Amino acid sequence: MxxxxxxxxxxxxxxxxxxxxxxxxxxxxxxxxxxxxxxxxxxxxxxxxxxxxxxxxxxxxxxxxxxxxxxxxxxxxxxxxxxxxxxxxxxxxxxxxxxxxxxxxxxxxxxxxxxxxxxxxxxxxxxxxxxxxxxxxxxxxxxGPAAVEDREQATAMLLGLIAGTRRTLRIYSRELDSGLLDSSDVVGALRRLAVRGGETRILLQDPDAPRRALAPLIGLSQRLPSSFLFRAVEDPVDLAYPSAFAVNDADGWYFRPLGHRIDGEGRIDSGPRARELRNSFDPVWERSRICTEFRALGI
CATH class of the missing domain: 3.40.630.30 (Gcn5-related N-acetyltransferase (GNAT))
Incomplete structure (x- = not known):
């Protein structure tokens, strides 16, 4: 048209x-x-x-x-x-x-x-x-990259990445980032991505913590199982990885050097760094186990 x-x-x-x-x-x-x-x-x-x-x-x-x-x-x-x-x-x-x-x-x-x-x-x-x-x-x-210094900026950066996702969003998180990935704005944006046919892949170092906390993304993934895929890191080298990040399949990324902290940097239009993070994510995804315990959680 x-x-x-x-x-x-x-x-x-x-x-x-x-x-x-x-x-x-x-x-x-x-x-x-x-x-x-x-x-x-x-x-x-x-x-x-x-x-x-x-x-x-x-x-x-x-x-x-x-x-x-x-x-x-x-x-x-x-x-x-x-x-x-x-x-x-x-x-x-x-x-x-x-x-x-x-x-x-x-x-x-x-x-x-x-x-x-x-x-x-x-x-x-x-x-x-x-x-x-x-x-x-x-x-x-x-x-250059924008500094992300607080939760409001982190939320804004993540919303920009979600909006720019064509098909697949990748998230590497320690335990689903309480206060960020469970915010209503982010959950709503991820739901909209799913409705328009997008897929969110989430790698976790500690899947038990978000399950105990009844993280809203787990409930959303049960309603939209083909759109939200969770895997748990098990390789000792992968478990020692200190950082966390989100990267889409366009040119957007948000990287935190220390995964337990919110501060970091990101851009929605930096292709080389986005490709680097996707190339870092994918091999870990392939050797990690599927979080079958999330499918069974009744919430």
Missing amino acids: SPTFDVALVPFEAARSELHAVRETVFIREQGVPASIERDALDPLCVHVLARSQDGTPIGTGRLTPERRIGRMAVLGDWRGRGVGEAMLALLVEAARVAGWPEVSLHAQASAIDFYRRNGFLPSGPRFEEAGIEHQSMHRALA
Whole structure:
């Protein structure tokens, strides 16, 4: 099916009226942002993206500011949930990469945090109010891996990996990472991956701990047995492996040098490191035993 919209970088002066038409509808009329705040002196200095429907009607906007920040992301109501935001964001991220920026940041409205997490952005700092709306500062590394320093960032990184998985997600964990792999956001994302035909392979060093804790992923795997596969590491060399990681079958990975800690680093778009981790995972998977005890657990 041909796309129903087009997305392109546009010069501000030539597209001023179209950009403002979308932003006025979304920010000023819909969200009540004062016009004096919505329109600022940065506009002529920014790189702008504009989405248009097939008949040429403007339906979405976004911009890159000189402060290396993405902003003014707006999509008309009838077009939300149809991939317009993702397409605009991808084009802005690529423009920032071409410009040589090491990272790009943004202030996400609270209602859009999940959208940005799925697209590789990590939260930083507390939430704050801007133009009367709750926001969260977020950033995405472009030139190297992003540092993951706390559970919120770990969750965001994992959600980005799950969203980018084409068919198979691989997870190497000590004991199913309580507080991360049992969070409602992550479990929900893994369920959605399963529903769209994806498979999650999980290697565990200690399968008894999550079984005793009634980990929600075990229950989910019983309902969707063809989508969730668990194996237990038994080789002494494998059991001595100190790290933990998740890697998808695209270019995304999240690596923790010490598996009992949450801090580490990751990216959603680094192919060589992703291939390295998949090549590390697969031989261990082949020589590990199937967790048949998970199938028998009645929850």
